Amino acid sequence: MTPRKLFTSLAFAEAVTWTLLIAALVAKYGFDNESFTPVAGGLHGFVFLSYAAVTLFVWANQKWPARTGILGVLLAVVPWATIPFERSVDRRGLLDGGWRMAPGGEEPANPADKVAALVLRRPVAAALVALVLVAVVFFVLLMLGPPIPKG
Secondary structure, three states: OHHHHHHHHHHHHHHHHHHHHHHHHHHHHHOOOOOOOOHHHHHHHHHHHHHHHHHHHHHHHHOOOHHHHHHHHHHHHOOHHHHHHHHHHHHHOOOOOOOOOOOOOOOOOOOOHHHHHHHHHHHHHHHHHHHHHHHHHHHHHHHHOOOOOOO
């Protein structure tokens, strides 16, 4: 999986879950049907966190300017904005190439590179840790309640 493929997949998934969430909100407020909202909201929240993590990882790997990386993360809160952002960075060649810190690649030069090297050189363990971290953050956010309280 290349940085381009991973980032493109998550940007698309983020847009799809926005569609599901908005459809669920239309059903909730337009048709007084709340049954789909928890599922769509939970799925969107999980993909949102995953997109943010992948954006940070690709940003570090591709050595994006800070402005580009910050914009990539922030645009996740705008419905469907991840798609034009992904197309923009791809068009500018900012998703080209492979993983710099993969086995046989560059030596880590800073803390972000060290994390990337650890992830890329032990992908199964890193995927499990990432999944657990995203799940923990997701669970904590669920316990805190919806972003807009009822009432």
